Amino acid sequence: MLLLSSVTKRYGDVTALDRLSVTVPDDTYVSLLGASGSGKTTLLRVIAGFEEPDSGVVTYDGRRLDGIAPHRRGIGFVFQNFALFPHLSVGDNIAFGLRYREENPLTDTAEMRQRVADVIRLVGLEGLETRKVTAISGGQRQRVALARTLVTEPRVVLLDEPLGALDANLRERMCDELRSIRERLKVTFLHVTGSETEALLMGDTVAVLSAGSIAQIAPASSLFSAPHSADVARHLNAYNILSGKADGGRFLSDCARFVMPGHPAVQDGTPIEVALRFDRIFVGSADAGEAPEASISARFIASEFNGSSVLSFFRAEDGTLLQVVAHLSGPPPESFEEGALYNLAFNPQDIIPFIKRAA
Ligand code: ADP
Protein backbone atom coordinates (compact mmCIF):
# COMPACT_ATOMS: atom_id res chain seq x y z
CA MET A 1 0.00 0.00 0.00
CA LEU A 2 1.26 3.43 -0.99
CA LEU A 3 1.03 6.07 1.70
CA LEU A 4 1.70 9.80 1.56
CA SER A 5 1.79 11.61 4.84
CA SER A 6 1.72 15.40 5.09
CA VAL A 7 3.69 15.90 1.88
CA THR A 8 4.55 19.49 0.95
CA LYS A 9 6.24 20.52 -2.28
CA ARG A 10 6.98 24.14 -3.14
CA TYR A 11 8.30 25.75 -6.29
CA GLY A 12 9.48 29.19 -5.17
CA ASP A 13 6.36 30.95 -3.90
CA VAL A 14 3.99 28.30 -5.27
CA THR A 15 2.89 25.56 -2.89
CA ALA A 16 2.06 22.77 -5.34
CA LEU A 17 1.37 20.18 -2.62
CA ASP A 18 0.22 21.37 0.78
CA ARG A 19 0.53 18.83 3.63
CA LEU A 20 -1.10 16.24 1.41
CA SER A 21 -1.96 12.89 2.96
CA VAL A 22 -3.49 9.96 1.11
CA THR A 23 -3.57 6.18 1.19
CA VAL A 24 -3.55 4.41 -2.16
CA PRO A 25 -4.68 0.79 -1.65
CA ASP A 26 -3.28 -2.22 -3.52
CA ASP A 27 -5.07 -3.75 -6.50
CA THR A 28 -7.35 -0.75 -7.10
CA TYR A 29 -8.12 1.72 -9.84
CA VAL A 30 -7.80 5.15 -8.26
CA SER A 31 -8.65 8.28 -10.20
CA LEU A 32 -7.30 11.60 -9.07
CA LEU A 33 -9.50 14.49 -10.14
CA GLY A 34 -8.25 18.05 -10.01
CA ALA A 35 -8.37 21.33 -11.91
CA SER A 36 -5.40 22.43 -13.95
CA GLY A 37 -2.66 23.66 -11.60
CA SER A 38 -4.04 21.82 -8.55
CA GLY A 39 -0.82 19.77 -8.23
CA LYS A 40 -1.71 16.50 -10.01
CA THR A 41 1.50 16.14 -11.99
CA THR A 42 3.58 17.24 -9.01
CA LEU A 43 1.95 14.56 -6.87
CA LEU A 44 2.80 11.86 -9.42
CA ARG A 45 6.36 13.15 -9.78
CA VAL A 46 6.87 13.03 -6.01
CA ILE A 47 5.52 9.46 -5.84
CA ALA A 48 7.71 8.39 -8.77
CA GLY A 49 10.79 10.06 -7.28
CA PHE A 50 11.39 12.67 -9.97
CA GLU A 51 10.90 15.28 -7.25
CA GLU A 52 11.69 15.09 -3.56
CA PRO A 53 9.11 16.67 -1.23
CA ASP A 54 10.16 19.60 0.96
CA SER A 55 8.59 17.80 3.90
CA GLY A 56 6.44 14.77 4.58
CA VAL A 57 6.91 11.09 3.93
CA VAL A 58 6.11 8.67 1.10
CA THR A 59 6.11 4.96 1.97
CA TYR A 60 5.26 1.73 0.21
CA ASP A 61 4.32 -1.18 2.49
CA GLY A 62 5.85 0.72 5.37
CA ARG A 63 9.18 1.32 3.62
CA ARG A 64 10.23 4.93 3.01
CA LEU A 65 10.68 5.77 -0.66
CA ASP A 66 12.47 9.09 -0.30
CA GLY A 67 16.07 8.87 -1.37
CA ILE A 68 15.33 5.78 -3.49
CA ALA A 69 15.98 6.38 -7.20
CA PRO A 70 12.87 6.39 -9.43
CA HIS A 71 13.75 3.15 -11.28
CA ARG A 72 14.16 1.29 -7.99
CA ARG A 73 10.74 2.18 -6.59
CA GLY A 74 8.68 -0.39 -8.47
CA ILE A 75 6.53 2.44 -9.76
CA GLY A 76 5.71 2.94 -13.42
CA PHE A 77 4.92 6.31 -14.99
CA VAL A 78 2.94 6.91 -18.17
CA PHE A 79 3.65 10.50 -19.14
CA GLN A 80 1.09 12.98 -20.39
CA ASN A 81 2.79 13.29 -23.82
CA PHE A 82 3.78 9.57 -24.02
CA ALA A 83 7.52 10.48 -24.40
CA LEU A 84 8.38 7.66 -26.84
CA PHE A 85 11.67 7.36 -28.76
CA PRO A 86 10.67 8.41 -32.28
CA HIS A 87 13.53 6.58 -34.02
CA LEU A 88 12.72 3.23 -32.41
CA SER A 89 10.13 0.61 -33.32
CA VAL A 90 7.16 -0.29 -31.14
CA GLY A 91 8.98 -3.39 -29.86
CA ASP A 92 12.25 -1.55 -29.16
CA ASN A 93 10.43 1.23 -27.34
CA ILE A 94 8.80 -1.36 -25.11
CA ALA A 95 12.04 -3.31 -24.57
CA PHE A 96 14.07 -0.18 -23.86
CA GLY A 97 13.54 -0.07 -20.13
CA LEU A 98 14.40 -3.74 -19.67
CA ARG A 99 17.42 -3.68 -21.94
CA TYR A 100 19.09 -0.57 -20.56
CA ARG A 101 18.10 -0.60 -16.94
CA GLU A 102 20.96 0.07 -14.55
CA GLU A 103 20.48 -3.03 -12.46
CA ASN A 104 20.10 -6.46 -13.89
CA PRO A 105 19.61 -5.43 -17.53
CA LEU A 106 17.83 -8.12 -19.48
CA THR A 107 20.27 -9.64 -22.00
CA ASP A 108 18.56 -12.95 -22.70
CA THR A 109 17.07 -12.37 -26.14
CA ALA A 110 14.51 -15.15 -25.88
CA GLU A 111 13.18 -13.92 -22.56
CA MET A 112 13.12 -10.35 -23.82
CA ARG A 113 11.16 -11.38 -26.89
CA GLN A 114 8.72 -13.32 -24.74
CA ARG A 115 8.09 -10.49 -22.31
CA VAL A 116 7.65 -7.92 -25.06
CA ALA A 117 5.29 -10.26 -26.92
CA ASP A 118 3.23 -10.83 -23.77
CA VAL A 119 2.79 -7.17 -23.05
CA ILE A 120 2.07 -6.39 -26.71
CA ARG A 121 -0.77 -8.90 -26.54
CA LEU A 122 -1.96 -7.44 -23.24
CA VAL A 123 -2.36 -3.94 -24.67
CA GLY A 124 -3.60 -5.07 -28.08
CA LEU A 125 -0.66 -4.09 -30.33
CA GLU A 126 -0.21 -7.45 -32.09
CA GLY A 127 1.35 -7.14 -35.52
CA LEU A 128 2.82 -3.69 -34.93
CA GLU A 129 6.01 -4.71 -33.17
CA THR A 130 8.42 -3.67 -35.93
CA ARG A 131 6.52 -0.52 -36.90
CA LYS A 132 8.17 2.85 -36.13
CA VAL A 133 6.25 4.71 -33.42
CA THR A 134 5.96 7.67 -35.81
CA ALA A 135 3.92 5.44 -38.15
CA ILE A 136 1.13 4.47 -35.75
CA SER A 137 -1.98 6.27 -34.50
CA GLY A 138 -2.33 8.31 -31.31
CA GLY A 139 -4.26 5.53 -29.61
CA GLN A 140 -1.58 3.03 -30.53
CA ARG A 141 1.17 5.32 -29.23
CA GLN A 142 -0.77 5.50 -25.99
CA ARG A 143 -0.67 1.71 -25.79
CA VAL A 144 3.08 1.66 -26.47
CA ALA A 145 3.61 4.10 -23.61
CA LEU A 146 1.53 1.88 -21.34
CA ALA A 147 3.25 -1.31 -22.52
CA ARG A 148 6.70 0.18 -21.97
CA THR A 149 5.78 0.77 -18.34
CA LEU A 150 3.95 -2.51 -17.76
CA VAL A 151 6.81 -4.63 -19.12
CA THR A 152 8.89 -3.63 -16.07
CA GLU A 153 6.19 -5.16 -13.83
CA PRO A 154 5.58 -2.19 -11.51
CA ARG A 155 3.43 -2.48 -8.37
CA VAL A 156 1.86 0.88 -9.01
CA VAL A 157 1.31 2.58 -12.36
CA LEU A 158 0.96 6.36 -12.43
CA LEU A 159 -0.91 7.70 -15.45
CA ASP A 160 -0.80 11.45 -16.08
CA GLU A 161 -3.92 12.45 -18.07
CA PRO A 162 -3.41 9.38 -20.26
CA LEU A 163 -6.45 9.98 -22.45
CA GLY A 164 -6.05 13.73 -22.89
CA ALA A 165 -4.53 13.49 -26.37
CA LEU A 166 -7.13 11.06 -27.73
CA ASP A 167 -10.40 11.87 -29.48
CA ALA A 168 -13.69 11.15 -27.72
CA ASN A 169 -14.44 7.76 -29.33
CA LEU A 170 -11.02 6.36 -28.71
CA ARG A 171 -11.01 7.74 -25.19
CA GLU A 172 -14.08 5.71 -24.32
CA ARG A 173 -12.55 2.52 -25.69
CA MET A 174 -9.25 3.10 -23.91
CA CYS A 175 -11.17 3.63 -20.66
CA ASP A 176 -12.59 0.12 -20.86
CA GLU A 177 -9.23 -1.33 -21.86
CA LEU A 178 -7.29 0.37 -19.11
CA ARG A 179 -9.73 -1.01 -16.57
CA SER A 180 -9.54 -4.55 -17.92
CA ILE A 181 -5.74 -4.50 -18.26
CA ARG A 182 -5.47 -3.40 -14.65
CA GLU A 183 -7.86 -6.08 -13.49
CA ARG A 184 -5.79 -8.76 -15.18
CA LEU A 185 -2.52 -7.49 -13.65
CA LYS A 186 -3.91 -6.86 -10.16
CA VAL A 187 -1.70 -3.79 -9.71
CA THR A 188 -2.77 -0.32 -8.67
CA PHE A 189 -3.41 2.33 -11.30
CA LEU A 190 -3.36 5.95 -10.17
CA HIS A 191 -4.98 7.82 -13.05
CA VAL A 192 -4.84 11.61 -13.06
CA THR A 193 -7.49 13.55 -14.93
CA GLY A 194 -9.13 16.94 -15.12
CA SER A 195 -12.39 15.38 -16.30
CA GLU A 196 -15.00 14.49 -13.68
CA THR A 197 -16.72 12.10 -16.10
CA GLU A 198 -13.49 10.20 -16.70
CA ALA A 199 -12.61 10.16 -12.99
CA LEU A 200 -15.99 8.73 -11.99
CA LEU A 201 -16.10 6.26 -14.86
CA MET A 202 -12.59 4.91 -14.33
CA GLY A 203 -12.00 4.92 -10.63
CA ASP A 204 -13.12 2.31 -8.12
CA THR A 205 -11.93 5.04 -5.81
CA VAL A 206 -11.86 8.74 -6.64
CA ALA A 207 -9.65 11.29 -4.92
CA VAL A 208 -10.32 15.00 -5.41
CA LEU A 209 -7.23 17.20 -5.34
CA SER A 210 -7.84 20.83 -4.54
CA ALA A 211 -5.16 23.47 -3.97
CA GLY A 212 -2.48 20.88 -3.31
CA SER A 213 -4.31 18.63 -0.86
CA ILE A 214 -6.88 15.84 -0.97
CA ALA A 215 -10.36 17.28 -0.46
CA GLN A 216 -12.00 13.83 -0.38
CA ILE A 217 -11.23 10.24 -1.30
CA ALA A 218 -14.11 7.78 -1.55
CA PRO A 219 -15.68 5.10 -3.75
CA ALA A 220 -16.82 6.75 -6.99
CA SER A 221 -20.55 6.35 -6.33
CA SER A 222 -20.50 7.71 -2.78
CA LEU A 223 -18.27 10.61 -3.76
CA PHE A 224 -20.75 11.51 -6.48
CA SER A 225 -23.90 11.19 -4.40
CA ALA A 226 -22.51 12.50 -1.10
CA PRO A 227 -19.68 14.99 -1.57
CA HIS A 228 -18.25 16.09 1.79
CA SER A 229 -17.83 19.74 0.92
CA ALA A 230 -19.07 22.37 -1.50
CA ASP A 231 -15.56 22.37 -2.96
CA VAL A 232 -15.80 18.67 -3.85
CA ALA A 233 -19.34 19.18 -5.20
CA ARG A 234 -18.01 21.92 -7.49
CA HIS A 235 -15.44 19.53 -8.95
CA LEU A 236 -18.18 17.05 -9.89
CA ASN A 237 -19.88 19.48 -12.26
CA ALA A 238 -23.26 18.00 -11.37
CA TYR A 239 -24.37 20.29 -8.55
CA ASN A 240 -25.66 23.84 -8.30
CA ILE A 241 -24.05 25.51 -5.30
CA LEU A 242 -26.10 28.22 -3.59
CA SER A 243 -24.56 30.54 -1.05
CA GLY A 244 -26.65 31.90 1.83
CA LYS A 245 -27.14 31.59 5.56
CA ALA A 246 -29.06 29.64 8.17
CA ASP A 247 -32.35 31.16 9.28
CA GLY A 248 -34.51 29.22 11.73
CA GLY A 249 -33.69 25.80 10.24
CA ARG A 250 -34.08 27.16 6.75
CA PHE A 251 -31.65 28.13 4.06
CA LEU A 252 -31.96 31.76 3.10
CA SER A 253 -30.32 33.52 0.17
CA ASP A 254 -31.25 36.40 -2.12
CA CYS A 255 -32.98 33.97 -4.49
CA ALA A 256 -34.26 31.21 -2.23
CA ARG A 257 -35.65 30.26 1.13
CA PHE A 258 -36.40 26.63 1.92
CA VAL A 259 -36.25 24.06 4.70
CA MET A 260 -33.07 22.06 5.13
CA PRO A 261 -33.93 18.62 6.46
CA GLY A 262 -30.94 17.27 8.36
CA HIS A 263 -29.51 20.76 8.39
CA PRO A 264 -26.43 21.33 10.48
CA ALA A 265 -27.38 22.52 13.98
CA VAL A 266 -26.09 26.04 13.62
CA GLN A 267 -26.96 29.52 14.79
CA ASP A 268 -29.03 31.79 12.62
CA GLY A 269 -26.82 33.82 10.34
CA THR A 270 -24.17 31.08 9.92
CA PRO A 271 -22.95 31.11 6.31
CA ILE A 272 -24.25 28.01 4.52
CA GLU A 273 -23.73 26.59 1.07
CA VAL A 274 -26.14 24.06 -0.33
CA ALA A 275 -25.55 21.65 -3.20
CA LEU A 276 -28.46 20.70 -5.42
CA ARG A 277 -27.97 18.17 -8.19
CA PHE A 278 -28.67 19.29 -11.75
CA ASP A 279 -30.88 16.23 -12.29
CA ARG A 280 -32.99 16.65 -9.14
CA ILE A 281 -34.75 19.80 -10.26
CA PHE A 282 -38.23 19.91 -11.81
CA VAL A 283 -39.05 22.87 -13.98
CA GLY A 284 -42.61 24.16 -13.73
CA SER A 285 -44.45 27.10 -15.17
CA ALA A 286 -44.29 30.22 -12.96
CA ASP A 287 -48.04 30.87 -13.30
CA ALA A 288 -49.25 27.39 -12.33
CA GLY A 289 -50.68 28.59 -9.03
CA GLU A 290 -48.62 29.00 -5.90
CA ALA A 291 -44.93 28.06 -6.12
CA PRO A 292 -43.94 24.96 -4.12
CA GLU A 293 -42.09 25.71 -0.89
CA ALA A 294 -38.76 24.32 -2.09
CA SER A 295 -38.31 26.16 -5.33
CA ILE A 296 -36.38 28.95 -6.95
CA SER A 297 -37.85 31.31 -9.45
CA ALA A 298 -35.57 31.80 -12.46
CA ARG A 299 -35.56 32.82 -16.10
CA PHE A 300 -34.66 30.39 -18.87
CA ILE A 301 -31.47 31.22 -20.78
CA ALA A 302 -30.65 28.29 -23.08
CA SER A 303 -30.48 24.50 -23.48
CA GLU A 304 -27.76 22.22 -24.73
CA PHE A 305 -28.22 18.64 -25.98
CA ASN A 306 -25.56 16.18 -24.82
CA GLY A 307 -26.48 12.87 -26.39
CA SER A 308 -28.53 11.21 -23.68
CA SER A 309 -29.51 14.33 -21.74
CA VAL A 310 -30.45 17.99 -22.06
CA LEU A 311 -28.72 20.62 -19.93
CA SER A 312 -30.73 23.81 -19.39
CA PHE A 313 -29.48 27.08 -17.93
CA PHE A 314 -31.60 29.43 -15.83
CA ARG A 315 -30.82 32.65 -14.01
CA ALA A 316 -32.46 33.60 -10.70
CA GLU A 317 -33.47 37.21 -10.00
CA ASP A 318 -30.31 37.80 -7.94
CA GLY A 319 -28.07 36.63 -10.81
CA THR A 320 -27.44 33.06 -9.55
CA LEU A 321 -26.95 30.67 -12.46
CA LEU A 322 -28.78 27.33 -12.16
CA GLN A 323 -28.32 24.24 -14.29
CA VAL A 324 -30.95 21.57 -14.80
CA VAL A 325 -30.39 18.18 -16.44
CA ALA A 326 -33.22 16.17 -17.97
CA HIS A 327 -32.33 12.62 -19.00
CA LEU A 328 -33.78 11.66 -22.34
CA SER A 329 -34.71 8.21 -21.04
CA GLY A 330 -37.43 9.95 -18.99
CA PRO A 331 -40.49 11.74 -20.39
CA PRO A 332 -39.53 14.08 -23.25
CA PRO A 333 -38.33 17.38 -21.77
CA GLU A 334 -40.44 20.42 -22.49
CA SER A 335 -38.91 23.21 -24.43
CA PHE A 336 -38.70 26.44 -22.50
CA GLU A 337 -39.21 29.98 -23.64
CA GLU A 338 -36.16 32.19 -23.56
CA GLY A 339 -36.44 34.95 -20.94
CA ALA A 340 -39.62 33.50 -19.39
CA LEU A 341 -39.91 32.90 -15.66
CA TYR A 342 -40.11 29.32 -14.29
CA ASN A 343 -40.25 27.63 -10.91
CA LEU A 344 -37.33 25.31 -10.35
CA ALA A 345 -38.72 22.93 -7.73
CA PHE A 346 -36.94 20.19 -5.80
CA ASN A 347 -37.38 17.85 -2.89
CA PRO A 348 -35.77 19.44 0.19
CA GLN A 349 -34.41 15.95 1.01
CA ASP A 350 -32.14 16.29 -2.03
CA ILE A 351 -30.40 19.37 -0.66
CA ILE A 352 -26.91 18.80 0.74
CA PRO A 353 -26.05 21.62 3.16
CA PHE A 354 -22.50 22.59 4.16
CA ILE A 355 -21.33 25.08 6.73
CA LYS A 356 -19.27 27.57 4.79
CA ARG A 357 -15.71 27.76 6.05
CA ALA A 358 -13.97 31.10 6.16
CA ALA A 359 -11.58 31.32 3.22
P1 ADP B 1 -1.58 20.01 -12.57
O1 ADP B 1 -0.82 18.83 -13.08
O2 ADP B 1 -2.68 19.68 -11.64
O3 ADP B 1 -2.04 20.92 -13.66
P2 ADP B 1 1.03 20.82 -11.54
O4 ADP B 1 1.39 19.78 -10.54
O5 ADP B 1 1.68 20.72 -12.87
O6 ADP B 1 -0.56 20.90 -11.68
O7 ADP B 1 1.37 22.25 -10.94
C1 ADP B 1 0.95 22.67 -9.66
C2 ADP B 1 1.47 24.08 -9.41
O8 ADP B 1 2.89 24.05 -9.31
C3 ADP B 1 1.14 25.06 -10.52
O9 ADP B 1 0.90 26.31 -9.93
C4 ADP B 1 2.39 25.07 -11.35
O10 ADP B 1 2.53 26.29 -12.03
C5 ADP B 1 3.49 24.87 -10.32
N1 ADP B 1 4.65 24.14 -10.87
C6 ADP B 1 4.66 22.87 -11.30
N2 ADP B 1 5.90 22.50 -11.70
C7 ADP B 1 6.70 23.58 -11.54
C8 ADP B 1 8.09 23.85 -11.75
N3 ADP B 1 8.92 22.90 -12.24
N4 ADP B 1 8.54 25.09 -11.46
C9 ADP B 1 7.72 26.04 -10.95
N5 ADP B 1 6.40 25.85 -10.71
C10 ADP B 1 5.88 24.65 -10.99
Ligand code: MG
Ligand atom coordinates in the same frame (compact mmCIF):
# COMPACT_ATOMS: atom_id res chain seq x y z
MG1 MG C 1 -0.47 18.08 -15.03
